[in-house]
Every structure is written in structure tokens, then in C-alpha cells.
Amino acid sequence: MDVVLELKGITKRFPGVVANDRVDLDLRRGEIHAVLGENGAGKSTIMKIVSGLYSPDEGTILLEGRPVRFAGPREAITAGIGMVHQHFMLIPVMTVAENIVLGREPARGLALDVRRAREDVRQLSARYGLEIDPDRLVGELSVGLQQRVEILKAFYRGANILILDEPTAMLTPQEARELFRIMRELARSGVSIFFISHKLDEVMEVADRVSVMRQGRRVATLPAAETSPEQLAELMVGRSVLLRVERGEHRPGEPVLAVEGLGRAARGGRAALADISFEVRAGEIFGLAGVEGNGQQELVEVLAGLLKPDRGTVRLGGVDVTGRSPRQLFEMGVAYIPPDRQAEGLVLDLTVAENLALKDYYRAPLARRGLIDVKRLAERARALVVEYDVRPANPAAVARTLSGGNQQKVILGREVSSSPRLLIAAQPTRGLDVGAIEFVHRRLLALRDSGAAVLLSSLELDEILSLADRIGVMYKGRLVAVLDADEATRERVGLLMTGATAAAPAGAGTAAAGAGAEEVRRP
Amino acid sequence: MTSTRATAVLVPVLSVLLSFLVGGVIVVISGHDPLAAYVALLQGAFGSVFNLANTLTVAVPLMLAGLGVAFTFRAGLFNIGAEGQYWLGSIAAAWVGYAVHGLPVWVHLPLALLAGTLAGALWAALIPGVLKAWTGAHEVITTMMMSYIAINLARYLIEGGPMMAPGYTPQSPAVLPTATLPALVPGTQLSWGLVLAVLAAVAVWFVLYRTTFGFEVRAAGLNGRAARYAGMNVARIIVLAMFVSGALAGLAGAVQTLGVNHRLFDAFNAGYGYTAIVVALLGKNNPWGVLAAAVLFGALNAGASAMQMQAGVPAHLVDVVQGMIIFFIAVDGIIRSVLRRTRKEAAQA
Numbered sequence: 001m002d003v004v005l006e007l008k009g010i011t012k013r014f015p016g017v018v019a020n021d022r023v024d025l026d027l028r029r030g031e032i033h034a035v036l037g038e039n040g041a042g043k044s045t046i047m048k049i050v051s052g053l054y055s056p057d058e059g060t061i062l063l064e065g066r067p068v069r070f071a072g073p074r075e076a077i078t079a080g081i082g083m084v085h086q087h088f089m090l091i092p093v094m095t096v097a098e099n100i101v102l103g104r105e106p107a108r109g110l111a112l113d114v115r116r117a118r119e120d121v122r123q124l125s126a127r128y129g130l131e132i133d134p135d136r137l138v139g140e141l142s143v144g145l146q147q148r149v150e151i152l153k154a155f156y157r158g159a160n161i162l163i164l165d166e167p168t169a170m171l172t173p174q175e176a177r178e179l180f181r182i183m184r185e186l187a188r189s190g191v192s193i194f195f196i197s198h199k200l201d202e203v204m205e206v207a208d209r210v211s212v213m214r215q216g217r218r219v220a221t222l223p224a225a226e227t228s229p230e231q232l233a234e235l236m237v238g239r240s241v242l243l244r245v246e247r248g249e250h251r252p253g254e255p256v257l258a259v260e261g262l263g264r265a266a267r268g269g270r271a272a273l274a275d276i277s278f279e280v281r282a283g284e285i286f287g288l289a290g291v292e293g294n295g296q297q298e299l300v301e302v303l304a305g306l307l308k309p310d311r312g313t314v315r316l317g318g319v320d321v322t323g324r325s326p327r328q329l330f331e332m333g334v335a336y337i338p339p340d341r342q343a344e345g346l347v348l349d350l351t352v353a354e355n356l357a358l359k360d361y362y363r364a365p366l367a368r369r370g371l372i373d374v375k376r377l378a379e380r381a382r383a384l385v386v387e388y389d390v391r392p393a394n395p396a397a398v399a400r401t402l403s404g405g406n407q408q409k410v411i412l413g414r415e416v417s418s419s420p421r422l423l424i425a426a427q428p429t430r431g432l433d434v435g436a437i438e439f440v441h442r443r444l445l446a447l448r449d450s451g452a453a454v455l456l457s458s459l460e461l462d463e464i465l466s467l468a469d470r471i472g473v474m475y476k477g478r479l480v481a482v483l484d485a486d487e488a489t490r491e492r493v494g495l496l497m498t499g500a501t502a503a504a505p506a507g508a509g510t511a512a513a514g515a516g517a518e519e520v521r522r523p
Numbered sequence: 524m525t526s527t528r529a530t531a532v533l534v535p536v537l538s539v540l541l542s543f544l545v546g547g548v549i550v551v552i553s554g555h556d557p558l559a560a561y562v563a564l565l566q567g568a569f570g571s572v573f574n575l576a577n578t579l580t581v582a583v584p585l586m587l588a589g590l591g592v593a594f595t596f597r598a599g600l601f602n603i604g605a606e607g608q609y610w611l612g613s614i615a616a617a618w619v620g621y622a623v624h625g626l627p628v629w630v631h632l633p634l635a636l637l638a639g640t641l642a643g644a645l646w647a648a649l650i651p652g653v654l655k656a657w658t659g660a661h662e663v664i665t666t667m668m669m670s671y672i673a674i675n676l677a678r679y680l681i682e683g684g685p686m687m688a689p690g691y692t693p694q695s696p697a698v699l700p701t702a703t704l705p706a707l708v709p710g711t712q713l714s715w716g717l718v719l720a721v722l723a724a725v726a727v728w729f730v731l732y733r734t735t736f737g738f739e740v741r742a743a744g745l746n747g748r749a750a751r752y753a754g755m756n757v758a759r760i761i762v763l764a765m766f767v768s769g770a771l772a773g774l775a776g777a778v779q780t781l782g783v784n785h786r787l788f789d790a791f792n793a794g795y796g797y798t799a800i801v802v803a804l805l806g807k808n809n810p811w812g813v814l815a816a817a818v819l820f821g822a823l824n825a826g827a828s829a830m831q832m833q834a835g836v837p838a839h840l841v842d843v844v845q846g847m848i849i850f851f852i853a854v855d856g857i858i859r860s861v862l863r864r865t866r867k868e869a870a871q872a
Binding site: 330343345 | 732733734735736737738739741742745746748749750751752753754755756
């Protein structure tokens with residue numbers, strides 16, 4: 001296989017950091033080359049250099065053996081390098097065809113030649129096996145199909161090198177599998193693909209070669225067939241990591257949280273909830289699975305006291321707590337880790353110590369008669385920072401200066417140290433790297449083993465499958481199934497997430513999954 | 524930590540220096556000697572006890588109202604209606620000061636001050652605060668409209684209204700001696716209000732950094748959503764923060780009325796409430812910063828006439844410098860980036 005793209009000694013500095021440090025990387029024709037690394041390892045930077053968004057401070061890029069310099073993304077696209085960003089750059093109110101030709105429209109006089117655009121798109125999708133209806137509005141498509149439009153957009157501009165930036169982040173397992181099938185087909189037809197990811201199993205599944213980045217350097221490039229997830233994780237983090245935290249025996253106690261007939265109409269841009277009933281017992285983790293936007297977050301916020309339900313009751317240890325405020329629930333032993341740590345979980349411009357006190361600053365031992373005991377607050381923060389391994393271990397540091405993983409540790413420390421009866425954790429590992437995920441998982445399990453009830457809502461199915469004792473699946477605002485961990489397989493839960501009924505046999509799943517996934521429309 | 528703290532001080536200081544530099548260029552263009560102008564300005568502001576007292580006299584209401592504005596900034600609110608709250612405070616203090624008879628000083632004076640403080644507080648909290656907290660009505664609009672109402676209310680009261688003193692001048696009767704803030708420096712207008720302003724700065728610092736309410740204000744001001752998620756009652760914080768802010772602006776009006784003007788009149792010294800916004804911004808919403816910024820604006824004001832008399836530079840140049848300060852605060856991003864670059868170069872050299 002010949003090399004289409006070669007990066008030699010690429011260095012990129014930003015104020016205070018070297019984002020890429022003498023990185024060598026090559027892409028062969030028709031290969032899927034995964035670029036793996038934790039957040040901040042420099043994988044996005046190097047791909048932004050390849051796609052012309054950044055220019056390197058040092059080093060050269062060879063395209064088909066010839067040195068190139070891109071002054072901007074436009075030049076990279078002209079040279080045949082197309083990037084599909086994690087967040088799509090599509091216009092929802094325009095059709096598929098219009099989106100694809102946008103910027104390079106076939107014209108008839110001053111008007112868009114709609115027929116030719118449609119024809120071009122049809123040909124393109126036939127050539128690459130990317131089926132799509134050119135006349136559908138993009139806003140009506142599932143995320144998986146929108147991504148397909150992004151890929152077609154790149155091909156329409158003549159790309160033969162494709163960069164996919166965390167392409168599975170928004171997809172269901174079925175959609176991800178479909179994407180991998182497409183990627184393999186594209187590679188077979190001669191397209192070369194850089195696949196950016198921090199998910200080990202995906203990389204193992206689809207890549208031909210894997211390059212691992214750590215702290216701006218490329219630390220290894222290995223054929224996927226000759227490596228293992230354990231080895232990759234170790235290369236990424238720089239130490240050995242437990243990929244799957246051991247989960248002890250499930251010994252459920254009394255129900256802590258009991259939800260009955262909970263309902264809430266869709267309003268204010270929030271999804272509806274309909275007739276939700278379930279229990280979470282002491283000493284168990286109840287996992288809430290679902291495709292984003294199917295009501296999990298609304299359910300979680302109702303339980304945290306942030307949204308008011310229209311119908312139904314929420315009981316905590318037998319006491320009706322429906323409609324109580326976040327403060328009242330906190331005082332009854334409910335802790336909540338919100339999904340967006342920067343917007344909801346932390347006050348980024350306060351110190352770590354102040355963020356650790358964000359919930360109980362008003363009561364003893366931190367405060368008395370409205371006065372804060374600054375010494376106590378700092379003392380407790382010093383202890384928590386050590387206990388929860390926040391780095392730097394400096395309670396006076398401003399929260400904004402911490403990495404995402406350490407910010408999450410601050411939230412985890414705050415919520416778990418309040419010894420809650422019920423911990424509601426909404427996407428507690430979103431955007432974290434392998435090492436930090438392991439830490440969060442351990443803490444959740446430790447809390448469960450100490451007899452607390454944990455409600456874990458996550459878009460990462462693997463996370464739910466590895467941690468939860470029981471799994472509830474949400475679809476269109478309903479809790480469509482509750483499964484025990486040992487009867488929950490990836491396929492079965494994945495199918496339920498797309499609205500298939502619980503009765504569907506697990507074996508028939510794969511074939512139906514692709515079609516099922518496409519029908520899901522997200523708001 | 525130290526470098527960010529140093530930057531926090533350095534940026535406003537550089538803003539001021541740059542403003543003077545640009546002002547100097549304008550002096551040159553207008554055919555005067557900038558050095559002479561600024562020397563005159565400095566002397567006019569600080570050159571004697573009398574001049575210094577004048578500077579501080581202007582600074583006192585700016586300190587108090589500036590602290591009020593800074594407090595709402597800390598809560599993530601933009602109370603630009605300090606002017607109206609200042610007027611309400613003046614009205615209430617003046618009325619208690621001249622209409623209530625037969626009280627000893629130690630009751631009458633605190634009562635008049637309290638009346639002004641409370642009037643300003645309620646003017647800010649009851650309508651703008653409550654509307655913001657429960658309907659989301661933007662406080663910039665509501666506080667501004669309340670200002671117009673307050674200013675015109677004051678005019679009505681003393682221009683033929685119930686508070687007008689006998690005669691033809693639009694002013695209230697003079698406050699009684701028992702309600703007068705005594706002079707701090709005899710023979711000047713500087714009253715004990717200065718002490719009140721410094722105490723207020725200490726109090727604001729204490730509330731912000733040592734009380735649970737201050738913690739709530741800072742948290743809600745920086746991230747209201749996280750504050751709500753953490754169980755704080757953000758609506759209550761909004762109303763209380765507006766109350767405190769209005770109280771300080773009202774106290775500014777009361778101090779000015781009881782210590783300097785000794786009556787309510789339709790004065791040219793209006794506008795403290797607006798300048799207070801700039802004072803808060805320049806002081807970076809920090810209590811000590813607000814005190815320093817208020818002294819600067821007091822100095823500009825007090826030194827302007829000296830500059831005109833001694834160097835022949837129009838006193839309006841001071842307005843230009845003030846405008847420039849506002850400009851350079853608004854673009855402090857530029858100053859920050861210049862600082863960053865020089866530091867980087869210094870590090871490389």
C-alpha cells in the first residue's frame with residue numbers, strides 16, 4: 001500500500017502548551033488509520049493541521065509525495081482532504097441535496113440548478129454506497145443520516161482522504177455499526193481515512209492501524225490486529241488501566257427511590273415524560289439507557305427537583321417528595337451529578353474549595369448564623385482534594401484551570417462526600433479520558449457497595465452495561481423496559497433504545513437495527 | 524495566582540495611564556502644554572488639604588454608589604439605575620432631616636441616613652429586583668426607567684411640590700442641625716460620609732467573602748444555573764442583591780444631602796449614579812478597587828478647574844479623559860493581550 005499523506009516532524013505550539021511535538025504520521029491508500037488519545041493529547045490539533053484549519057509551526061506535510069502548505073480549509077478540500085466534524089455543519093431547513101452542494105452549487109444563470117444538484121447527489125451516493133434521499137430536509141434526519149450527509153459533502157468536493165473526528169459520539173450502537181460498515185467499504189474503494197477516537201473498542205473493531213497520541217507526541221503506531229485494548233489504554237494513559245472495573249455481587253436492600261406514574265408534557269424545549277414507574281434500591285446501580293433526547297435528562301431533572309412533574313409521585317425512603325426543591329432534596333440525602341459539569345456542576349471562576357462547598361456552604365460545620373467559617377471550608381477542601389485525587393491538589397486553584405477529569409473529580413467529591421442515600425449521576429464520564437473514567441466508575445461502585453442507591457443515566461451503553469445492576473431503557477419519554485444486568489445484552493438494549501419492543505428476539509436484531517435506527521428522529 | 528492578581532490590578536491602572544496619554548495628545552493638538560496641564564490637575568486635586576478634601580468630597584458619593592453597582596455586578600446583575608436610587612435616598616433623607624423635629628442628634632442623624640438607605644434599597648428591590656426574579660424582566664431596562672421616575676419625582680417635589688421651601692428657588696427646606704453630617708475637615712465640604720464610605724467598603728468585602736449570602740451572590744453571579752442546581756434560591760439572591768445595591772446608592776444620596784448639600788435641590792451635581800457605573804467597572808467590582816477609582820474620578824473633577832485656571836486648558840478635557848478611561852476599560856482585552864505578549868517576550872529573552 002502506498003502512502004498518500006505523510007506528516008513529518010509536525011510541531012504546533014499554543015501559548016503555554018506544545019499541542020503537537022514533532023509528530024510523524026502517515027496514511028496509506030485505502031486504510032483506516034485510527035488516531036487514539038485522551039482529551040488534550042493533541043489528536044484534534046494534528047487533524048486540524050491536516051485539514052488546513054491550523055498551520056504547523058514546524059514540520060512538513062507531504063501529499064502524494066509532494067510538500068503542501070494549506071492556507072485554510074478551502075485549500076485542503078481542493079487538495080482532496082475532507083473533514084467531518086463532531087458537530088455537524090449542516091443547515092437543517094435545507095434539503096440533503098442543497099446541503100451537499102452548498103458552496104459549490106451547480107448554477108443555471110443565477111439560480112441553483114436543483115435538478116443537477118439532485119442528480120449529482122444521487123450519483124455520488126450510489127458510487128459510495130451511501131444511500132440517502134436527496135429531497136429530505138436535513139432537520140428531519142437522524143444523527144446517523146446527518147453524518148452521512150457530511151461525508152457526502154466531503155466527497156462532493158472531491159475528497160479522497162477523509163478525516164472523521166469522533167464520529168460515533170452522537171450515534172446509537174446500531175448507527176455506529178452502520179458507520180463502520182460504510183467506512184470499510186469506502187476504504188475498499190480506495191478512500192483513505194483518519195479516524196479520531198478515544199474509544200478503544202471502536203478502534204479495535206474498525207481500524208487497520210492505530211496511532212496513539214499522548215501529551216502531544218505520537219507514542220506508537222501499531223497494526224490493530226497485533227494489539228489489544230489493554231495495550232492501547234496503557235499507551236494512552238502511560239500506566240496500566242483497568243478497563244472494566246470489577247463489580248461485586250448485587251445485594252439490593254430496601255427501595256430508596258420509588259417513582260410512580262410520573263408524567264410531564266413536552267414544553268420549553270424539553271422532552272415529554274409519560275407514565276414512568278420504577279424503583280431504585282439501596283446497594284444497587286440502576287442504569288438509565290437511551291438515545292439522547294428520549295427523556296432521560298428530563299426524568300433525572302425531575303428527580304433532582306429541577307423540573308416539576310405534571311403527574312405522578314416520587315418517594316424517597318417512603319416519603320412523598322414530589323415537587324420538592326433541590327435544597328430540600330439535598331437535605332434528605334439526594335446528591336446529583338449534572339451532565340454538563342461546566343455549565344451546571346461548577347462555578348468555574350470560583351476556587352476548588354468554594355466549588356466543593358457549593359451545596360452545604362450554608363450549614364454547620366461550614367457556616368454558622370450566616371457567617372462562613374473560611375478556615376473550616378479550606379480544611380475540608382484540602383482533605384477532599386486529596387481523597388478524590390484532584391490535581392493539582394490545591395484548593396485555592398480556580399476551577400476553570402483544572403482539566404475536565406479533575407473538574408469532574410471536584411463534583412464527585414462534593415456529591416459523594418455528602419454521604420447521599422441516593423446519588424443521581426447524569427453522564428458522569430462524558431468527555432473524560434480513560435484514567436478519569438476508571439476513577440469515576442470505582443467511586444460509583446464504592447458508593448453502591450456502601451449501601452447507597454445510584455441512578456446512573458448515560459449515553460454510553462458500555463458504561464451502563466458494565467456498572468448497572470438493573471437497566472431501564474427510555475424511548476420517547478417512556479420507560480420501555482427494565483432488565484436485570486444478566487439478561488441485558490448490547491444488542492437487546494440497543495434495540496430497545498431505538499423503539500423496538502422488548503419481545504423482539506435478540507438474534508433478529510442486527511438486520512433490523514439499521515432500519516430501526518434511521519427512523520428515530522431526534523428533536 | 525499572583526500573576527492573575529497582578530494583571531487584575533495592572534489592567535485598570537494601564538487603562539487610566541493610557542487615557543491620560545491620549546488626553547495629553549489632545550492637549551498638545553489644542554496648542555497647550557500637557558505637562559503643565561497635568562501638574563495643574565494634580566495640584567488642584569491633591570495639592571493642599573483643601574484640594575484633597577474637595578477631591579474626597581466628590582469621591583464619597585461615587586464610592587458608595589459605586590460599591591452598590593459593583594455588588595450587583597457580582598451577582599451577575601447590571602443595576603444602571605443607581606442614579607434613581609441615589610435620588611430616592613436624597614429625598615427620604617432630606618425629608619426626615621427637615622420635617623422631623625425634636626430628636627437628639629444621635630437619633631435624628633442615623634434615622635435620616637437609614638431613611639435614605641432604605642428608600643434606595645426598596646426602589647431597587649421592589650420593582651426591578653422582583654420583576655427580574657420572577658418574570659425575568661431585564662434589570663437594565665427597569666432600573667433605567669425607575670431612574671427617570673425618581674429624578675422627575677424629585678423635581679416635582681421641589682418645584683412647586685410638597686417639599687418645596689418657601690420662596691422661588693426649587694429646593695427643599697434645609698435639614699436641621701440634628702440631622703447634619705458634621706464636617707470631617709473643618710472649613711471644607713468633606714463630611715464624616717467619607718468614614719461611612721470606607722466602612723461600607725469593608726462591609727461589602729465582608730459580606731461577599733465571609734457570609735453565606737455573599738457566597739450565594741458570587742456563585743449566582745458567575746453561574747446562575749450551577750447555583751440553582753446546587754440548591755440556591757436564585758430569585759431570592761436577585762432581590763436581595765438589588766436591595767443591597769439600592770441601599771448603598773440610597774446611602775450615597777443621603778450622605779450627599781445631609782453632609783454636603785444640606786437640602787434637596789435640583790443640582791448640577793446629579794449624575795453620581797451614572798459615574799458610579801464607570802467607577803465600579805474601573806474598580807473591577809472589588810471594594811478596594813472601587814474606593815481607588817472613586818478617588819480618581821473625584822480628583823479629575825476637583826482638579827479640572829485648577830487645570831483650566833493655571834494651564835488654560837478647558838476643563839472639558841477632563842471629560843475627554845473620563846471618556847477615554849471608559850473606552851480603555853471596555854477594550855481591556857487589548858491591554859491584556861499586549862501584556863501577555865510583552866511577558867512572553869520577556870520570558871524568551
